[in-house]
Amino acid sequence: MIIPHPLLGPRDAQEFTYLGDASLLNRPDWQAENADAAFYDYQYLRNNPAGVHRELWFHEQGDRSWLIVTRNTVTHEILGAELAVDVARDMSTKTETGV
Amino acid sequence: MRYSAFRILKEALSGHKGWTPAWRDPEPQASYDYVIVGGGGHGLATAHYLSKVFGKARIAVLEKGWIGGGNVGRNTTIVRSNYLLPGNEAFYELSMKLWEGLEQDLNYNAMVSQRGIMNLIHTDGQRDAYRRRGNSMILHGSDAELLTAKQVRKEAPFLNFDNARFPIKGALVHRRGGTVRHDAVAWGYARSADQHGVDIIQNCEVTGFRIENGAIKGVETSRGFIGATKVGVSVAGSSGKVMSYADMRLPIESHVLQAFVSEGLKPIIPGVITFGAGHFYVSQSDKGGLVFGGDIDGYNSYAQRGNLPVVEDVCEGGMALMPMIGRARLLRMWGGIMDMSMDGSPIIDKTSVDGLYFNGGWCYGGFKATPASGYVFAHLLAKDVPHETAAAMRFDRFEKGLVIDEKGVGAQPNLH
Ligand SMILES: Cc1cc2nc3c(=O)[nH]c(=O)nc-3n(C[C@H](O)[C@H](O)[C@H](O)COP(=O)(O)OP(=O)(O)OC[C@H]3O[C@@H](n4cnc5c(N)ncnc54)[C@H](O)[C@@H]3O)c2cc1C
Numbered sequence: 068m069i070i071p072h073p074l075l076g077p078r079d080a081q082e083f084t085y086l087g088d089a090s091l092l093n094r095p096d097w098q099a100e101n102a103d104a105a106f107y108d109y110q111y112l113r114n115n116p117a118g119v120h121r122e123l124w125f126h127e128q129g130d131r132s133w134l135i136v137t138r139n140t141v142t143h144e145i146l147g148a149e150l151a152v153d154v155a156r157d158m159s160t161k162t163e164t165g166v
Numbered sequence: 167m168r169y170s171a172f173r174i175l176k177e178a179l180s181g182h183k184g185w186t187p188a189w190r191d192p193e194p195q196a197s198y199d200y201v202i203v204g205g206g207g208h209g210l211a212t213a214h215y216l217s218k219v220f221g222k223a224r225i226a227v228l229e230k231g232w233i234g235g236g237n238v239g240r241n242t243t244i245v246r247s248n249y250l251l252p253g254n255e256a257f258y259e260l261s262m263k264l265w266e267g268l269e270q271d272l273n274y275n276a277m278v279s280q281r282g283i284m285n286l287i288h289t290d291g292q293r294d295a296y297r298r299r300g301n302s303m304i305l306h307g308s309d310a311e312l313l314t315a316k317q318v319r320k321e322a323p324f325l326n327f328d329n330a331r332f333p334i335k336g337a338l339v340h341r342r343g344g345t346v347r348h349d350a351v352a353w354g355y356a357r358s359a360d361q362h363g364v365d366i367i368q369n370c371e372v373t374g375f376r377i378e379n380g381a382i383k384g385v386e387t388s389r390g391f392i393g394a395t396k397v398g399v400s401v402a403g404s405s406g407k408v409m410s411y412a413d414m415r416l417p418i419e420s421h422v423l424q425a426f427v428s429e430g431l432k433p434i435i436p437g438v439i440t441f442g443a444g445h446f447y448v449s450q451s452d453k454g455g456l457v458f459g460g461d462i463d464g465y466n467s468y469a470q471r472g473n474l475p476v477v478e479d480v481c482e483g484g485m486a487l488m489p490m491i492g493r494a495r496l497l498r499m500w501g502g503i504m505d506m507s508m509d510g511s512p513i514i515d516k517t518s519v520d521g522l523y524f525n526g527g528w529c530y531g532g533f534k535a536t537p538a539s540g541y542v543f544a545h546l547l548a549k550d551v552p553h554e555t556a557a558a559m560r561f562d563r564f565e566k567g568l569v570i571d572e573k574g575v576g577a578q579p580n581l582h
Binding site: 081110112113120122141 | 404405406407410415416417418419420464465466467468469473475508564565577578579580
């Protein structure tokens with residue numbers, strides 16, 4: 068598999084290590100009422116789709132950035148890659164502005 | 167029809183005209199008491215024990231493809247009872263005992279071959295860990311032996327003992343472990359279940375559940391609706407997909423694992439040898455092919471094929487362990503989809519829907535579990551209480567912090 072790194076161009080997936088579903092970026096609020104349940108959900112439960120999956124890959128043997136790769140789990144086709152920091156920043160601006 | 171030496175002789179003399187199909191090919195009925203989703207080893211074993219041991223009737227196994235087309239026909243056939251943790255080992259020991267009597271129980275030659283499993287040791291730390299595991303195995307009624315390097319050399323002289331990075335310092339041996347012909351396990355259970363009245367329905371994909379007021383009413387399939395009082399899901403790598411039809415998210419990710427077979431060679435490997443440090447294990451089939459494999463590819467996958475980096479990694483492991491393997495040609499390789507759970511152990515439990523039961527999370531080690539998995543799942547379906555050896559294999563263990571994590575690596579499925 069070749070991952071289109073947003074900064075470095077096409078890179079062999081071998082240079083990366085795999086973490087899992089991109090939902091791991093949405094760490095629950097530990098002070099919330101339902102923190103127990105939310106962390107159980109966050110830590111253990113997965114959609115595990117057969118099809119398009121957004122997932123976290125770490126460029127360990129490269130620039131050590133985290134990417135969110137969109138990939139089809141049935142065909143292994145890679146549909147795109149973004150820097151995880153950009154996605155996380157977008158997510159936090161959205162929550163701050165209440166969008 | 168009972169199989170026996172006498173029957174073979176009789177058929178040989180009468181032109182083999184008397185053999186009948188090993189199981190029927192029935193049309194699905196409108197409804198059943200028990201519907202098992204998935205005709206892999208576990209689904210078929212469940213049907214066998216449910217009918218034969220627990221005396222239940224009106225049972226169907228629904229398989230989307232053909233019997234034996236899933237992981238039961240794709241694995242590297244190793245069976246063992248060498249787990250460490252209390253929540254696991256009693257279960258795997260039950261499985262080993264069932265393997266030992268399986269062929270008589272099924273009247274089918276499954277080529278159960280207890281040729282032993284050797285886990286190689288390279289460091290003092292590893293020896294301590296294996297000594298502890300061996301003691302735990304013995305406490306659960308299994309068998310274990312610690313070998314010195316000299317003893318290993320006697321049993322497997324072809325290994326590379328003086329590898330600079332991983333010199334071989336000894337091994338943990340589990341003599342009752344070994345291999346079983348995987349296809350025969352599927353066929354033997356299917357034939358026996360069929361003889362006990364179970365309808366095995368192939369080419370019948372479950373596409374949804376009918377749930378009313380929190381209780382199961384039946385399953386939607388590619389061959390129409392089939393009513394059911396109880397539904398047991400046993401679809402291994404497809405667990406996430408199938409349970410999503412009931413709006414359930416599981417502590418499971420699907421990953422691909424590859425396996426490899428060389429051309430047929432004269433007998434050379436005495437049993438199963440595992441080289442954990444090098445992510446490689448090998449045995450030799452009765453036909454002579456070296457059967458080997460290594461790690462899962464490591465990313466979510468529903469494709470029954472892997473990628474080249476793992477092929478390279480496995481072959482490197484093989485070369486490091488037994489350089490002579492480089493002379494053998496690779497004949498076949500393939501992949502299967504693993505239901506990797508969050509702690510590396512399986513789940514056999516009721517669900518939040520009345521009458522809907524789940525069996526999955528087998529990771530790369532569910533073949534050895536086939537008899538016990540079928541037995542305890544049948545127990546749960548028939549009696550609504552878990553079998554004592556599977557009482558820890560519950561859904562709520564993650565929420566309660568009671569995970570069964572053999573490797574101790576945490577909620578990271580690709581590391582188990
Ligand atoms: C390469 C490889 C090597 C392995 N090596 C070993 C080993 O050495 N030792 C060991 O113990 N284990 C091993 N395993 C693991 C073991 O094979 C599995 O854990 C075990 O076979 C899973 O249970 P099963 O036999 O019921 O699965 P399967 O045979 O996969 O059965 C599940 C069935 O469900 C069917 N299904 C899926 N979705 C639907 C649907 N919607 N409707 C109807 N049917 C459906 C599938 O078609 C399939 O036939 C290995 C696996 C692989 C892939």
